[in-house]
Amino acid sequence: MNGNRYYGVRVEGAKYGVGFGSALAIAISCTNNHSILWAIIHGILGWLYVVYVALFR
Template sequence: MNGNRTYGIRVEGAKYGVGFGSALAMSISYTNNHSILWAIIHGILGWLYVVYVALFG
């Protein structure tokens, strides 16, 4: 039973991480580009865009 609880926590954590990554990417993109279309595209990419901006932005 303990193994099932750990799995559930990991799945929920992954869901929240993906959602937060998308929201963060969209806000960074809109701040940099002032374009809703680019914000949507970068929101789909999520954490990839956040890491790109952190490294090269």
């Protein structure tokens, strides 16, 4: 039983992490590019775009 509870918490954490990464990527993209199309593309890429901006800008 204890293992099932741990697994549920782990899945929920991953779900929220992906959502936050996409929202952060969209916010950064809108600020930098002022384009809805790029914001959508960067929202799909999520954390990859956030890491790119952190490393190269």
